[in-house]
Amino acid sequence: MLRTLHIAILRNAALLVPALERGEWLAExxxxxxxxxxxxMAFCLGSFRDALWLRRKSFSARRMFxxxxxxxxxxxxxxxxxxVLALALPSRKLWLPSWSLPGKEHFVLGFAWMYLxxxxxxxxxxxxxxxxYPANRYAPRLIVRLRRWVFLSVKIVLxxxxxxxxxxxxxxxxxxxxxIILFGWIxxxxxxxxxxxxxxxxxxHLLSKPVEIGSPVQTILGRYGTELICTRGHGLLYVPGxxxxxxxxxxxxxxxxxxxxxxx
Amino acid sequence: MxxxxxxxxxxxxxxxxxxxGHAYGFSVMEExxxxxxxxxPALRRLERDGLIRSQWESEKIAETDQRPLRKxxxxxxxxxxxxxxxxxxxxxxxxxxxxxAEEKA
Numbered sequence: 001m002l003r004t005l006h007i008a009i010l011r012n013a014a015l016l017v018p019a020l021e022r023g024e025w026l027a028e029x030x031x032x033x034x035x036x037x038x039x040x041m042a043f044c045l046g047s048f049r050d051a052l053w054l055r056r057k058s059f060s061a062r063r064m065f066x067x068x069x070x071x072x073x074x075x076x077x078x079x080x081x082x083x084v085l086a087l088a089l090p091s092r093k094l095w096l097p098s099w100s101l102p103g104k105e106h107f108v109l110g111f112a113w114m115y116l117x118x119x120x121x122x123x124x125x126x127x128x129x130x131x132x133y134p135a136n137r138y139a140p141r142l143i144v145r146l147r148r149w150v151f152l153s154v155k156i157v158l159x160x161x162x163x164x165x166x167x168x169x170x171x172x173x174x175x176x177x178x179x180i181i182l183f184g185w186i187x188x189x190x191x192x193x194x195x196x197x198x199x200x201x202x203x204x205h206l207l208s209k210p211v212e213i214g215s216p217v218q219t220i221l222g223r224y225g226t227e228l229i230c231t232r233g234h235g236l237l238y239v240p241g242x243x244x245x246x247x248x249x250x251x252x253x254x255x256x257x258x259x260x261x262x263x264x
Numbered sequence: 265m266x267x268x269x270x271x272x273x274x275x276x277x278x279x280x281x282x283x284x285g286h287a288y289g290f291s292v293m294e295e296x297x298x299x300x301x302x303x304x305p306a307l308r309r310l311e312r313d314g315l316i317r318s319q320w321e322s323e324k325i326a327e328t329d330q331r332p333l334r335k336x337x338x339x340x341x342x343x344x345x346x347x348x349x350x351x352x353x354x355x356x357x358x359x360x361x362x363x364x365a366e367e368k369a
Contacts, residue, residue, distance in 0.1 A: 028289070031332035035290040045298030053305035057312070
């Protein structure tokens with residue numbers, strides 16, 4: 001009975017250990033528990049300190065704020081939106097009453113106009129295309145390919161309130177500055193597109209291992225650009241160094257499943 | 265040298281204990297009298313700093329002795345150098361494990 005309790009404590013502590021190390025960590029503690037002949041409870045409770053140390057070791061700000069995973073990217077954007085909303089809450093009296101005023105339509109129209117303006121400015125500054133993703137026989141099903149559009153939409157939706165609430169939060173300190181919203185949206189949408197272009201269309205993780213191919217002097221007769229790969233083996237992205245008539249934009253190539261075994 | 269200066273008294277005792285042949289977690293605990301919540305994180309830290317390295321023993325040995333597998337810790341060359349430096353810093357450290365001192369002699 002006590003043995004079961006001790007194992008349960010160790011299993012609970014193991015939940016704190018990073019997943020990759022959990023199996024070995026638990027095996028070591030369970031093995032060591034067999035040698036304990038007195039005060040096994042104190043021994044087991046000590047495992048929490050060990051597990052916490054491993055968790056702290058695995059924690060790093062760089063990894064926490066890494067946008068590699070699509071889920072982490074969405075969570076970070078959502079967290080940022082909540083944070084600026086919390087900062088804007090003390091100034092709510094300045095903007096919440098506007099909803100009860102008769103001219104609230106103008107308020108909404110003003111923001112809609114600014115939103116459209118930011119899209120227009122973005123269009124002139126930056127091409128909106130995301131590149132070519134021609135389907136081949138290794139391409140995933142349509143539903144999987146649609147996920148990247150859902151992901152892009154979620155990012156754009158989450159980016160909308162951030163400059164808005166930043167502007168509201170600053171109202172108490174500075175006079176209203178709608179240009180913050182405008183430039184915030186332009187910068188945010190530009191980032192969302194750039195981020196989307198560097199993601200695998202299948203797993204939505206950021207592509208890595210960039211390799212430069214060719215040289216600028218071979219632009220006409222040869223290939224010159226950068227190749228990135230999905231470390232899960234889904235495909236390769238070729239980004240031309242300079243747009244040409246035969247390769248004006250980045251091009252994705254789906255790889256066959258055998259590639260995944262070649263990648264770490 | 266940086267790790268030599270940073271080694272705490274507790275970590276030095278644990279390192280000394282491993283050098284003395286107490287090669288798995290529980291034996292270090294028994295020898296030093298330190299609680300599990302101190303010994304195991306210290307072992308991880310020492311391993312991270314390259315002062316010790318760990319290795320699971322072969323299943324055959326554990327089966328022959330009819331006991332669970334043990335994860336053994338061994339002191340590395342860098343660990344030995346750090347221990348020597350720590351013994352100068354904590355002169356009583358070497359006397360904690362007299363058996364080992366006799367073996368060395």
